[in-house]
Amino acid sequence: MKRLCEKYAAKLSNQGLAAPGAPIIGGLDAELVWNRHDPRIEHLAGIFDAMSINSLVFAKPAEPYATIIDFLARKHPETIRPEDTETRTFLHDIPVCHEFTTKAISAALKRRKAVIIPGEGIASFGTVSPEQGFVFYSSTIFACTVLFFSEYLTAARRNYLDEEFRSTFARVVAALPSPRTDIPNLAPAPLADEETVLAAMTEAGRAVVEYGLVDSFFGNISYRLDDTIYISQTGSSLDELEGCIDPCPMDGSTTAGLTASSELSAHEGVYRNADALCMLHGHPKFSVIMSMNCDKKDCPNRGQCHIKCTECRTVDGVPIVPGEVGTGPTGLCNTLPPAVASSGAAIVHGHGVFTSGQPDFTQAFKRLLETENRCRELYFEQISALGGWNRK
Numbered sequence: 001m002k003r004l005c006e007k008y009a010a011k012l013s014n015q016g017l018a019a020p021g022a023p024i025i026g027g028l029d030a031e032l033v034w035n036r037h038d039p040r041i042e043h044l045a046g047i048f049d050a051m052s053i054n055s056l057v058f059a060k061p062a063e064p065y066a067t068i069i070d071f072l073a074r075k076h077p078e079t080i081r082p083e084d085t086e087t088r089t090f091l092h093d094i095p096v097c098h099e100f101t102t103k104a105i106s107a108a109l110k111r112r113k114a115v116i117i118p119g120e121g122i123a124s125f126g127t128v129s130p131e132q133g134f135v136f137y138s139s140t141i142f143a144c145t146v147l148f149f150s151e152y153l154t155a156a157r158r159n160y161l162d163e164e165f166r167s168t169f170a171r172v173v174a175a176l177p178s179p180r181t182d183i184p185n186l187a188p189a190p191l192a193d194e195e196t197v198l199a200a201m202t203e204a205g206r207a208v209v210e211y212g213l214v215d216s217f218f219g220n221i222s223y224r225l226d227d228t229i230y231i232s233q234t235g236s237s238l239d240e241l242e243g244c245i246d247p248c249p250m251d252g253s254t255t256a257g258l259t260a261s262s263e264l265s266a267h268e269g270v271y272r273n274a275d276a277l278c279m280l281h282g283h284p285k286f287s288v289i290m291s292m293n294c295d296k297k298d299c300p301n302r303g304q305c306h307i308k309c310t311e312c313r314t315v316d317g318v319p320i321v322p323g324e325v326g327t328g329p330t331g332l333c334n335t336l337p338p339a340v341a342s343s344g345a346a347i348v349h350g351h352g353v354f355t356s357g358q359p360d361f362t363q364a365f366k367r368l369l370e371t372e373n374r375c376r377e378l379y380f381e382q383i384s385a386l387g388g389w390n391r392k
């Protein structure tokens with residue numbers, strides 16, 4: 001257990017989500033162990049008595065995320081309500097707790113998967129493994145970052161940016177990791193047999209996480225070899241795909257459907273519609289921010305944009321589509337395939353980006369990275385045009 005706690009502490013720091021040395025992770029099997037010593041453990045340990053959990057993750061985020069969560073907590077002192085898919089699926093909303101005490105933190109964690117303690121950090125928990133707390137922690141950072149940049153754009157558009165928001169934004173932007181433009185060296189075609197395909201998928205998944213195009217737990221990846229789709233399992237970490245890829249025959253005789261990604265049907269639809277051999281799906285932040293950027297007033301679909309949006313918006317030719325995870329009438333399996341078929345990439349409203357490519361992962365990776373970089377450029381172009389930012 002101690003090793004698991006150390007593993008996720010290192011992962012938080014390596015992915016730039018927590019300052020090096022900041023994470024405090026506790027795990028309980030026979031006894032309660034922590035990855036390191038810290039005086040705050042006195043309060044954190046009590047949470048294990050107050051709730052039936054087996055692990056706790058607490059850390060002060062790395063910059064710019066610490067500034068972002070503290071700003072949002074000042075603006076929304078009780079509850080932060082992001083509207084992206086990760087929030088909708090896992091977090092619902094994010095409570096803010098103003099006291100670093102066992103009682104206050106556990107009261108918040110009894111309601112939600114993660115809590116923000118201004119000036120201190122984010123706490124989350126797992127009931128099976130510290131991996132769950134790691135996921136909710138990273139989801140909280142993702143959701144808060146998307147919300148922060150979205151609220152700034154809205155405030156700039158409505159002309160109510162105040163000095164505090166402007167100066168916080170400038171600090172956040174200065175600390176934002178620079179966009180990457182280099183393309184990784186991924187295994188070249190031909191990917192002609194199962195072993196080669198699995199190795200290429202594992203490598204591409206790791207690159208998607210390393211480039212910050214998804215937090216490790218989300219996203220998915222697939223490759224079509226003849227009439228079999230190899231796809232990452234639901235809930236697998238894209239940077240640790242060894243042993244977590246399922247072969248799913250396209251004739252429907254699959255037995256792996258239970259563990260295969262919940263987006264298998266959307267991937268399959270793309271392979272049936274387009275001349276593609278592989279697909280990548282990530283949650284890059286500026287693509288998600290731009291997908292939710294809408295200046296339409298009084299839209300009847302407001303609040304339901306992620307399933308009902310009827311606007312045909314694009315980012316440089318990449319369509320933005322609505323769609324829910326899964327196979328219902330408003331499911332991604334219906335909205336995604338035609339969009340990806342036309343341009344090799346699509347942005348799903350509030351959710352992320354899907355790209356296709358062939359004959360190996362390089363083209364799909366390039367499309368994913370370029371879509372995100374273009375969205376990031378467009379975001380700052382809009383902010384500058386609205387007077388919210390001076391590019392130096």
Ligand SMILES: [Zn+2]
Binds near residue numbers: 352
């Ligand atoms: Zn997704």
